[in-house]
Amino acid sequence: MTITTPIRAEMTFDEIQAFLHAEARALDDRDWDTWLSFYHKDCPFWMPAWDDEDQLTEDPANEMSLMYYPNKQGIEDRVFRIKTDRSSATSLPEPRTNHNLSNIEVVERDGTTIRLRFNWLTLSYRYGKTDQHWGTSYYTIDTAEGRPLITDKKVVLKNDRIHHVIDVYHI
Numbered sequence: 205m206t207i208t209t210p211i212r213a214e215m216t217f218d219e220i221q222a223f224l225h226a227e228a229r230a231l232d233d234r235d236w237d238t239w240l241s242f243y244h245k246d247c248p249f250w251m252p253a254w255d256d257e258d259q260l261t262e263d264p265a266n267e268m269s270l271m272y273y274p275n276k277q278g279i280e281d282r283v284f285r286i287k288t289d290r291s292s293a294t295s296l297p298e299p300r301t302n303h304n305l306s307n308i309e310v311v312e313r314d315g316t317t318i319r320l321r322f323n324w325l326t327l328s329y330r331y332g333k334t335d336q337h338w339g340t341s342y343y344t345i346d347t348a349e350g351r352p353l354i355t356d357k358k359v360v361l362k363n364d365r366i367h368h369v370i371d372v373y374h375i
Contacts, residue, residue, distance in 0.1 A: 228303035244353040249273040251359040299330035316348040
């Protein structure tokens, strides 16, 4: 899969939306190498846990997280385990997923940095059962390297009462 992104630093809203949809499509297609190409090498990937019904944990180093990788190397390690079936959390067949994005907002622009917020719903099918997960994501994208890269990713899972392991392809 080829990612078509602008060469210039400024991105239009349509280009931002296309970038987010392309990342989601790479997950749905299980195109792991393409999916990884969306991330800057220093990008943290964090899904905080709910401390109680209305308070998220705030410090991934000292509090419980549902998922935390401090940089792209951690994300690459997770993908390696998915691709090689070297994780107890990964089982075959892999789920079929469909990611839906909505309410995409540009929260802030500062030079080549763009901060985004959007909602998502992922439908997942495996073992004759359909599951759904939904939440809100907060991305920072930087275009300084000639193409957009995710430099920070925070995912808030709103329905965190799940009955099985949740992985990167579910969110």
